[in-house]
Amino acid sequence: DGGITQSPKYLFRKEGQNVTLSCEQNLNHDAMYWYRQDPGQGLRLIYYSQIVNDFQKGDIAEGYSVSREKKESFPLTVTSAQKNPTAFYLCASKNSGANVLTFGAGSRLTVL
């Protein structure tokens, strides 16, 4: 079945450590997105990529980095520069055209 796979589902890290969240899609979608969600809040855009080897900052890119070396993969690194990284992270993708996003199940990061 086609879809988006995020891993790991749960991740615990110590302060000051970089962590990388994986996002893989087999939908042949062009664009991919990373959102952050804090408890009781809406989604905020971190980074997005419309094509391979190109990506743009969203509203809250500071302390995060991404790469888009392959169409199906868009990993997110949460660096030690991110002041409050504990959150629920969601990856999404869509084709050019209608704004119908397909989301992954999310990764919940807790920094101890």
Next chain:
Amino acid sequence: DAKTTQPPSMDCAEGRAANLPCNHSTISGNEYVYWYRQIHSQGPQYIIHGLKNNETNEMASLIITEDRKSSTLILPHATLRDTAVYYCIVRVNNAGNMLTFGGGTRLMVKP
């Protein structure tokens, strides 16, 4: 993008229709209305979208007013599994960049 306004929360009895309103009074002529929902601790799920005409699919119906300044998402027979946060988004199609998900409406379906 046009800004949307939704009530923060609503209740609905199981088996009854849930009518979720969205105000988008500054919508422009080429902007579509999209609805997504997010069940607790899951990724959001696309429900339906429309431009001018009313739309229906297996999940819901979307009613857009003639002046397009507001819309209503209708879940005809709400079940407990429809308890979720519902997001209304207004966006131009073929826009390659991001969708913004605001606070949405938290729908609680009660037995």
